[in-house]
Amino acid sequence: MRLSFLEPLYKQAGPYASVYLDTSRDSAVADPDAAIALRRRRLQDTLTSEGADRDSVTAATLAMGGDTDVPGTHGQAVFTAHGRLALLQELPAPPARDTAHFGTLPDTMPLIVQHSPGIPYVAAHVHYSGRHSTDAGGTVRFEAEVGVWPLTKVTPGHHLHEEIPVTDWLNAAEAIGRELGGHARRVNAEAVVVAGDVWARGILVRRLPHPLRGQVITVEGAGESPPRRALLEHWLDSLFSGRMAAHDRSLLATFLAQRARPAHDRASAEGLAAAVSALQRGRVKALFLNNHPESRLRLWTGPEPGQLALTEQELRSYGIQDVREERADAALTRALVGTRAELVLVPEQHLRLYEGVGVLLRYTERRPAAAPPG
Known part of the structure; x- marks a missing residue:
């Protein structure tokens, strides 16, 4: 794993305030915003008790819980130094527990762990429910996402979306296959995960560049994901869990x-x-x-x-x-x-x-x- 995402943090001189906070809002808690505010105050008190300067505590407090537009379970990693925000990253999963630390070096390992396994991939979903014939009526709706797992849970990757008449699907699938091949080479994708209608996705898979076909994993069932969450998130989670890049x-x-x-x-x-x-x-x-x-x-x-x-x-x-x-x-x-x-x-x-x-x-x-x- 390359750690270039931490370089901006170390460009700041320490000491650092390091905070990890569960900011999930779609939980069983009746008022998640109130719960986040309560945990934020506890973390603020922890930083103060460890000797953090007031400006760094204030900067951390202002950043904590600001990710109101990120759905699903997730968290935040917040780092401040000398009253300035040094690094803010969304976490694909809530931290095991909320923590705050003030010290000469930032507490980065929990953030690094949440970047792992760092698998580049392409996910595609072919939506179609009509008659399996290229002279049928209707539309094939295609969407794909190119990203690195698990960060795309909270940081959307490059997204593609097309709506194509079934009569044009054969030719369109060939053009889409070439485009997906270019994106896959750009990120050095390890897997191409494809869901959706068996007939329509089969046409797409057969038109992918030949080297990419060996990386295809087809999955069954619905591929819908909430807005701003990874396409095929459930399947990616099960496919990549415990795997190294x-x-x-x-x-x-x-x-x-x-x-x-x-x-x-x-x-x-x-x-x-x-x-x-x-x-x-x-x-x-x-x-x-x-x-x-x-x-x-x-x-x-x-x-x-x-x-x-x-x-x-x-x-x-x-x-x-x-x-x-x-x-x-x-x-x-x-x-x-x-x-x-x-x-x-x-x-x-x-x-x-x-x-x-x-x-x-x-x-x-x-x-x-x-x-x-x-």
């Missing part, structure tokens, strides 16, 4: 291949110490993480992204005076963004990493193999 799977395969090599010729490492050492030198291509929100691991950090260490003494030995102890995931994330390295969240059922961390290096520092004894 192809790009991340490729990085993980490379990591595993490197791990199998001799130690002196290996461009990978595991454990927190190895990850910190590689990040200090800007050598990390991708960091692999078993996400443990309950983890108590801490790192010491300086003002710059690559200034992180296991101990305070190590940082001070480099001549860094302004040092702080932070959550390990917050320190690692800032270093990844600062060095433009990638992050791969690895479910433990796929691979359990030593100390929950592994790194794929940009290059190998070759060391001579040990001489054989005797």
